[in-house]
Amino acid sequence: MFLGGMAGVVAHLVNLQIFMGHLRATVSLLGGMALLLMGLILLRLIPLPSWAQPTSGSAPWVSRFLGSRSLSGRMALGVATGFLPCMLPWAMMIKAASSGGMVEALSTMALFGLGTVPALLALGVSATAISTRVRLLGERVAAMGVIFMGIVLCYKGGRALLRLHGPLG
Numbered sequence: 001m002f003l004g005g006m007a008g009v010v011a012h013l014v015n016l017q018i019f020m021g022h023l024r025a026t027v028s029l030l031g032g033m034a035l036l037l038m039g040l041i042l043l044r045l046i047p048l049p050s051w052a053q054p055t056s057g058s059a060p061w062v063s064r065f066l067g068s069r070s071l072s073g074r075m076a077l078g079v080a081t082g083f084l085p086c087m088l089p090w091a092m093m094i095k096a097a098s099s100g101g102m103v104e105a106l107s108t109m110a111l112f113g114l115g116t117v118p119a120l121l122a123l124g125v126s127a128t129a130i131s132t133r134v135r136l137l138g139e140r141v142a143a144m145g146v147i148f149m150g151i152v153l154c155y156k157g158g159r160a161l162l163r164l165h166g167p168l169g
Helices: 002-013 020-042 060-066 071-081 087-097 102-125 132-165
Strands: none
Touching (some): 002 087, 020 087
């Protein structure tokens, strides 16, 4: 939620009345294209860029929060997970940023979190019982969801740009 809220704040701060329509449409289009790229990476149709590859020891400060019992330590760990190289939270942060306001951005991330907690909890509890085949199927379904969200954002952004500029040619 914190990262979605931050994405909403940044999007809101850039909300200047003169070019907001252009900016929002462009952000939606670029965000949709980023989601399409992320979905293709999740499907392994294109490789993950080397700068995004996880490395051992890439976030040593996170280990400090892993054993924390305090609320602030747990919240810091929750925020830190948003920076892990996982395409689904990144995709939802893009969606949150293009949602139109801070309340919508927070709601987007909160609903994403509430929607994923049961599935992640079930997956964590039964990880050894699930076959590799089922896990790969789940990855493909997630990738298709990201691609679908990308298509929707590209459509909305493209439609808004056409409304602002009229048809090309």
